[in-house]
Amino acid sequence: MAHDDAGTSPAGEGRRSSFPLEDGPGRSTAGAAPVSPTRDAADAAPGAVPGRVPSILASVAAGVVAAVFGTLLHGQLLYVGSTAIPIGALGALVLAASLFLLSGLWARTVIQTAVAGAVAYGVVALISTSRKTLILTGASESAPGTALAGNLWLFGVLVVTLGAVVVGSLVLRPVRSARRRT
Incomplete structure (x- = not known):
């Protein structure tokens, strides 16, 4: 067997890549020893974990x-005959879940998803104690559709927070395991 740059291990252990890694325009890291990432290098790299x-x-x-726009949105009702369907509450919950999940995925920690949900629930709870809540939602009188939308929004924030935490932990799990191996 002839000796080459790839080494002699059939499994490829200790091999140098034939394809240089690009570190930006015109720069190559071919043949360079792997460097363990430091916090300063991670902060400077695009797509790095935020502080x-x-x-x-x-x-x-x-x-x-999520709390403010969800509160403004949740009062929208679609009437089919005499039945009020709270499409605004469903839209507000989708908005909230996506913002919670986005914040956790951006920070690459599911804890930030829970923080966003807890803040939203606290703000929604504070807004719901106001006597002017019906003015915020655009409703002027109490009706079964409006009450259903309000309850869906208030208690749905907890449900979508838990759902976003579960989805975030599933999405971030491979990232954590891959980071541990290196």
Whole structure:
């Protein structure tokens, strides 16, 4: 067997890649020893994990945005005959779940998903204690459709938070296991 740059191991252990890794335009890391990533290098790289403070601020902002826009949206009803269907509450829950999940995936930690959900629930609870809540939702009188939409929104925030945490943990699980191997 002839000796080449790939080494002598049939399994390829200790081999150098024939294809250089690109580290940007015009730069190559071919033949360079692998360097363990440091926190400074990770912060400078595009797509790096954000720091603790930016991820917390983003989660709080996502929770506040979901709470305010969800509260404004949830009062929209679709009437089919005399039956009110709370499509606004369903749309508000989809909006909230997507913002919670986005904040957790951006921070690459499911804890930030839960933080966004907790902030949203706290803001929704504070808004619901106001005497002017019906003005915010566009409803002027109590009706069964409006009450159903309000209950779906208030308690649905908890459900979509838990759902977003579960989905986020499933999505982020391969990233964590791959990071441990390197």
